[in-house]
Amino acid sequence: MKDFNRIFPEKGLIVSCQALEHEPLHGGDTITKMAIAAIESGAIGIRTNGVFDIHSIKQVVKVPVIGLIKRDMPGSEIFITPTIQEVIAIVSAGADVVALDVTDREGRLEAVKPLIEYAHSAGVAVMADVSTYEEGIAAEKLGVDFIGTTLSGYTSYSTQSEEPDFELLQQLCETVKVPVIAEGRIWTPEDAVRAIRCGAANVVVGSAITRPQLITARYVAALSTFFSSEH
Ligand SMILES: CC(=O)N[C@H](C=O)[C@@H](O)[C@H](O)[C@H](O)COP(=O)(O)O
Secondary structure, three states: OOOHHHHOOOOOEEEEEOOOOOOOOOOOOHHHHHHHHHHHOOOOEEEEEOHHHHHHHHHHOOOOEEEEOEOOOOOOOOOEOOOHHHHHHHHHOOOOEEEEEOOOOOOHHHHOHHHHHHHHHOOOEEEEEOOOHHHHHHHHHOOOOEEEOOOOOOOOOOOOOOOOOHHHHHHHHHHOOOOEEEEOOOOOHHHHHHHHHOOOOEEEEOHHHHOHHHHHHHHHHHHHHHHHHOO
16 A cells, blocks of 8 residues: 555645547647646646656656546446556556546456556555445455545446535545545535545546636536526
């Protein structure tokens, strides 16, 4: 088990900087610049996807980087760091923490064991992205270093909501010994503070800071609602 306090000695904001191929900010050094901007403003860590961005961000920031690789596997719903190949690539790219899916789908709770072992053998911590309380408990038993509420709302059987899953966060914080990271649909500074009040060790914010297309869409939707209600 890694020493969480050594990786993130202070509580604070981790900014998720990610753009998949179909997203407008994908490519070049855009995501690295996002990460630099986040760090300049006080973020204590970065979460990012893919070997290129992990490696490039590690060259220019001193804060810990949580790395993941999203990969579509035919016939599978497991998307975040599905196999050991991705773990090896994330470790080689220099990430301080590997994030991976620890959901109760497709026998994953068994299949993920060698992925966790590999990261630990390389001296790299593991963040378990879970969607339910039971998965969080299972993740702790598997020896992960911290647990994120990342996948709540993204499995068919988890709570579906537009809001962050504060209930899951609170339940996990009250039960597990490993630090719990609040992640998923945190859109306001108030949400972030509420997450810390629930007992979160840190808060990951992604789209609300680094996906301008989604930020823009929220403003456009609010204005459209207003204009349509005028008539
Ligand atoms: C479900 C999934 O694939 N989540 C991904 C995990 O890395 C990212 O796309 C999210 O941006 C990240 O979890 C932060 O969440 P939010 O963008 O809601 O602040």
